[in-house]
Amino acid sequence: MVTYNQTGQDNGSGVDDALFLTMYGGEVLASYNAANIMEKYHIVNTYASGKSFTFPKIGRGTAQYWDGSTELTGLNIDSSEVEIFINDLLYHDLYIREIDELRDHVSKRQEFAKQQGEAIAIQNDQGVLRMGVLASRAASTLTGLEGGTEITDADSDTNGASLAASIYTAATAMDDKYVPASDRTAFVKPLQYHLLSQTTDVINKDWDGQGSYARGLVHAVADINIQKTTNLPQANDTANTAIPANQRANFANTTALIMRPTAVRTCKLMGMKTEMDYKTEHQATHLVAKMLSGIGVNRPEEAASIKTA
Numbered sequence: 677m678v679t680y681n682q683t684g685q686d687n688g689s690g691v692d693d694a695l696f697l698t699m700y701g702g703e704v705l706a707s708y709n710a711a712n713i714m715e716k717y718h719i720v721n722t723y724a725s726g727k728s729f730t731f732p733k734i735g736r737g738t739a740q741y742w743d744g745s746t747e748l749t750g751l752n753i754d755s756s757e758v759e760i761f762i763n764d765l766l767y768h769d770l771y772i773r774e775i776d777e778l779r780d781h782v783s784k785r786q787e788f789a790k791q792q793g794e795a796i797a798i799q800n801d802q803g804v805l806r807m808g809v810l811a812s813r814a815a816s817t818l819t820g821l822e823g824g825t826e827i828t829d830a831d832s833d834t835n836g837a838s839l840a841a842s843i844y845t846a847a848t849a850m851d852d853k854y855v856p857a858s859d860r861t862a863f864v865k866p867l868q869y870h871l872l873s874q875t876t877d878v879i880n881k882d883w884d885g886q887g888s889y890a891r892g893l894v895h896a897v898a899d900i901n902i903q904k905t906t907n908l909p910q911a912n913d914t915a916n917t918a919i920p921a922n923q924r925a926n927f928a929n930t931t932a933l934i935m936r937p938t939a940v941r942t943c944k945l946m947g948m949k950t951e952m953d954y955k956t957e958h959q960a961t962h963l964v965a966k967m968l969s970g971i972g973v974n975r976p977e978e979a980a981s982i983k984t985a
Contacts, residue, residue, distance in 0.1 A: 700789055701950035704965045707793025708948045713905055714804040717861055718940040719974060722947065728761045729943045731974070735820040736854065754819045760943045760972035763803075763920040767966040768795040774959050785963075792965040796948060800967065801907040805863060806923040807940045807971045808933045809909060811979035813925075825849040825980035832931040832982050836871035839864075839931065839982065840878050840897050846934045846980035847898035853977045855936065860900040862934045869894065869904040900934055908933060922972070929983040939978040944969040 723729065735754035742748065770788060777783070812824035827849075829842040843862055850860065864872070872878050872887075873894040879887035886895035894902050909927035916924055946968040953962050973979075 700785060700952055700963065703786055703789035704793040704796075704950050705948050707790040708797045708965075709793075711794040711797035712801060713903065713907070714801045716937075717863075717903070717935075718804055718808075718937050718942060720942045720944060722944045725945065726762070726943075728759055728970070730757045730759045731941065732756075733758050733818055733975075735818045738820070756818045758817075758941070758972065758974055760941055760970045761922070762943065762945055762968060762970040765966055765968050766796060766799055767964060768792045769962065769964040771955070771958060771960040771962055774954075774961070788963065792950075792963065793948070796965055796967055798907060800969075801905065802909060803919070803923055803971050804940055804942065805905070805907055805933060806909045806913070806919070806925070806927065807973060808863070808935045808979050809927055809930055809981050810923070810925060811935065811939045811973040811976045812933065812981035814973050814976035814979075816976060821975075822853040822977040824976040825853075827980065827982045828985065829931065829982055830984055833868060833984050834871070836868075836873075836875035837877060839868055840872060840875055842982045843897045843900055843932065843934065846982065847900055849980055850934075850978070855978050857899060859936050860934060861903050861936075862897065862900050862932050863903050863905050863908050864932045865908050865910070866904055866906065868931060869902065872897065872902060920971075929985045930981060931984055932982040933979070934981070935979040936975075938975050939973070940971065941974040942969050942971050 721729070733756045735756075737751060737753045740751065770792070772785070772788070812826055815823040825846060827842050827845050829838055832839040832842050846862075847860070851857070870892055873892045874889060877883065877885070878894055878897055879885040879889055887893045896902060908930065910930050912926045912928045913919060913924050914926050944967070946966070949966055951962075951964040951966075954960075955962050
């Protein structure tokens with residue numbers, strides 16, 4: 677009797693595809709990490725359970741002069757809270773028929789894993805960027821603190837110099853709101869990024885510009901890092917039921933988003949996870965990549981957006 681070497685079994689026992697699942701899951705996660713941009717640009721908290729999470733929000737105090745003749749009875753600093761709700765499950769699933777795998781001369785599972793990971797990463801990045809734009813539109817929920825900043829620049833989508841000037845305007849607005857100068861990032865679409873890289877004022881090294889016309893690179897404007905992304909929202913998503921309700925708005929005129937990491941917060945109940953199961957009734961393997969999280973505005977004063985109208 678022939679003994680088969682079951683390469684998919686874990687330590688020689690159990691289901692035949694246990695180790696295949698581990699490899700597939702690793703490929704999906706690697707693809708997600710490679711495609712994800714926004715994870716490092718905002719706050720991410722991970723929890724084991726819960727439907728919503730609240731975080732304290734502390735206001736700004738105002739100092740006074742004391743003439744020595746009155747009792748110090750205490751001054752007030754207002755406080756409030758931010759609540760982040762968990763969204764529905766973000767997922768991508770597909771079926772691979774066994775007969776198709778057998779007849780195909782090359783395995784496509786690695787490419788499927790790549791596409792699933794990228795699909796989750798893109799949707800998650802879009803959600804964070806939508807929330808960043810909404811933060812720039814939000815009013816302060818706390819006395820003594822400011823809301824977000826919206827800047828209208830009619831040709832910011834076609835004129836690199838004009839866009840750069842508006843980024844300076846955003847920097848000034850943030851400075852006026854006591855927003856820390858560190859870790860500010862501007863997110864722009866590829867077209868606007870390349871317009872900036874062709875703007876002499878931005879990359880001129882005699883003016884301490886940082887970038888390269890030859891390589892199409894631009895690093896900073898007004899000490900704000902420039903990040904190119906295809907996921908900046910530029911559609912009217914007011915009635916888009918394919919995204920969470922708290923992300924639905926009209927983003928059609930958006931040119932750029934400037935924010936610090938504390939402007940937006942994500943609460944995760946489940947990070948990137950994969951499942952694989954062979955379905956006898958379909959004669960196919962069901963592959964699922966999924967994530968469960970919620971995204972919300974944290975500090976609107978630390979977000980600014982530039983729009984054409």
